[in-house]
Amino acid sequence: MKKLLLAVLTMVMAANFAFAAGTQEINAAAESGDSDKVKLVFTSWRTEDIERMNRINDAFTKEYPNIEIDFQPVKDTEYDAQLKQSLAAGVGADIIFLRSYDSGYQIYKTGSLEVLNDKIMDLKGFPSAAIAAWSTPEMETYAIPSVGVVHGVYYRKSVFEKYGLSVPATWDEFMAVCETLKDGGETVFAQGTKDNWMLYEVMFAGLGANFYGGEEARQNLMNKDIRFTDAGFVEAMERMKDLQPYFPDRFEGIDYVTMQQIFGTGNAAMFMGGSWEIGIFEDLGGLEDVGYFAPPLKAKGDTLQYCFHVDAGIGMNKNTKYPDEALTYMKWLASPAYAQLMMDELPGFFGYTPGSYTLSNDLAKQMQSYVASSVPTVRTVWEKLSAESPSGNELVAEAIQKMYAGELTPEEACKYVDDGLAWYYR
Amino acid sequence: MLEARKKHARFLFLFIFPAFIIYTVFMLLPILNSMKYSLYTGDGLIPTEFVGLDNYVRLFTEERYSVKFWNAFRNNIKFFVIVTLIQNVMGFFMAVMVSRSFKGNKFMRKLSFLPTTLSVLVVGYIFKLILNPYYGVFDKFLEMIGLESLILPWLGDPRTAIYVVAIAVSWQFFGESVLFYTSGIDGIPESIMEAARIDGASIWQEIYHIILPSVLPIVGIVTILIFIGDFTQFDIIFAMTGTRGDPGYSTDLFGSLFYRTAFASSERGGWGTGMGATVATMMFLIVTVGVGIFLYFFSKKREELEK
């Protein structure tokens, strides 16, 4: 008994020391803040990018030796909840990744973001569509548009070669490719439906856009000129249904991470994914075998409706302890030097910063090559239609998941979304 | 017992006060205060605009709220029933067996409690990984013993997911029931058991006439503890199917509903702090009523058996 008590006592002492040391450290850092080193906390939902972001930030610290950047991402599914709470509580990070449109705008409305119009002059040169994604209706901009991503189809070059297949340009060709691969006994897609956001963000918004009418339809939907039950959306939904026979066994149980692993380890011929996944496939090895093509067209000669989504902007906490240093860093983030670094380190992330850049990654180049001859659009119901709960984003994802589970037909899936959006039409 | 005289009153107060105040301020008052917030609405973290019972009206009349609420209610009942069946019924029989004397009896008792010491989060993650349709060990095992026809997309199918989650929780807390019941069985005087055996009572008669009546109060406690735990369960959902209770909210329990509505951004299912407090208050009511019913039921049963 005595021994146990002694052990407990020792542990208490040890813990006390650890604690004391911890608080002293923090205090010391806070006190010496203005004189020498300042540490800015940078938060994002990109937990995959810690090492890559650290390399980018090292370049900044080299230039500004007194400012250190501590990149502290939070798992993407938890990010918004954590960010909202920490900002409201006044313990938020100094530099903040923001999603576009309403997600970011809601954060702005909590009054915790700095307005950047007069602070970062370089913003004037950014494309206005990108600026709009992080601005209030009064055009007060609260984030630097930083990352754009595209959606399309990854494929294994070796598998395509084996069956003598070429990259499909139209949906019919795409289906023919799927059929050939299936007949050959291949796992056609690495797709699963356990994480339903994929179904909407990548598949419906990416591959469906050519069928529902792309950017024009998206605008009409927001203006209430058309509804989600209209023919175009139903057709896009039907095309999604076309893909189901080519999913792997028990796709319902396959989550996002497993999809990446299946395709990344070469166990499926194709994967409908986003440009941000290049890095993951690189880490899983064998990137030279991975190819990419844009969403197949409805008919030959159509213009590609390319979902070039405004993914991430970078905002600055109004209540930061180090406003000057944070602004210095923000200005650097708005510079072409950063944009080039980002595109080198994080292939598949496309910058909005004006300037001319070289893409070092072949897949990224491939993705970029479709832009010139396409109409850019963003995810279907991301803007305005996701401002309230239940958000359009959630609804479309749920509807497709239910459709694949056999609970809804494509028409019913569209109706499910439209019903859920009742708040938008009130 | 010492009469509390004036000179002791000071110490009485001093001794009780610190525990009393911390316990009251950080455990009981928060629940009452949260009820207060359910009468307010507002965009910020602290809701400021008084709206009376409006949040409750909206929760039950607006379809976007009520559908999710009743869905979580149904799921929670399903979840509770499965867990109770496994932990109470199977746990009881397992306890009867564990309390027999056999070689390794002590070891089994120790081992059975082991999973209970793990964190629910870790258990959820382990099961999620084991059940992964692509590299999970469980499906591979079924294939190996020739039962691949039984393989299902366990956590991906809305029809099976809630059962899988309930089984994971039961796996973890099964040992707790076994421990409680064995200690109850151990408390039965050996002479009674011996007498029954001499009279030639079968094991079933022994269970029904001797063991069951004497552990019934423990059945009550275990049921109530499971009930409270299940109706506020969150960790297992977070780990296995995410805070939205995938697929399609089929595993959404009150715990995850509360977290999402109170703390998530509206784009991800948040309803604002006021509505979150409303959900918490409803949960509190349901838990309180449920515990009341169980207490009444078990004390009735006890009286019956004591007659």
Place this chain on the structure above:
Amino acid sequence: MINIKRTAQRGGLYLTMILYALTIVIPLFVMIMTSFKTNAEIFRNPFGLPSSFNIDAYVNLFVISNYEKYFLNSIGVTILSLGIAVTLSALAAYAISKYKFKYNRAIYIYFVLGLVVPIKLGTIDIMITMLRLTVYDTLWALIIVYIAMAIPLSVFVLYDYIKMVPEELSSAARIDGCSEPGIFARVITPLIKPGLAAAGIISFIPNWNEFWFPLVLIKSKDNYTIPLATGQLFGQFDTKLNLVFAVLSLATIPVIVIYLLLSNYFVKGLSAGAVKG
């Protein structure tokens, strides 16, 4: 005849016990073994022992994350909160059980009520209170909540231990001129040491594993506890399976070791509670 039946029963009993033991051990065994495999091996050979015990995952984990910091945080929070909770509960239990006044029973029940109060449902107010106390996002927020959470069970357990201390001992000390706090410190405390240990140990498990409050109250990485770190790292490493399993193993092994060392305390303390309740 009877013998055959008995043998069959015995056989059935042992078979059930072996199967039961396997369902407990196999998931944990798979977890720990997998953490020693390379990523490729996990796909190739999900069963069985790793071809070589590869500790890269653990090394990586400490390099990439601040795991030792999270570990210290958890130790600090657990020990401080349990230490304070048990001390305060012992004082309260002493006063309730040894002084006679009007509200003994009522106060006792008031404390014990906490055993069935779902504290999670007060989270919104706890969060706001922590903000006002300016301890939000610090370990102190967790310590305070965990003290409150451990008080009901500790009072419940200690009340009985203190009750069993013979009245004559404190009376004798009182006659010798010992003050009331003196009696508690010098007469009662030495006699209820096993009770103090039991109270601390029973609350240790839920406290160490608690995930909800760090999720809501802790935002900075520097203040993560093990459960929160487990949740966050699981998301972060998700494509590196061996790292994921290493994270889970590290969260599990300390508890298992402590349980195996002190299992008698757990079992006794908990079953006593069940029988009395």
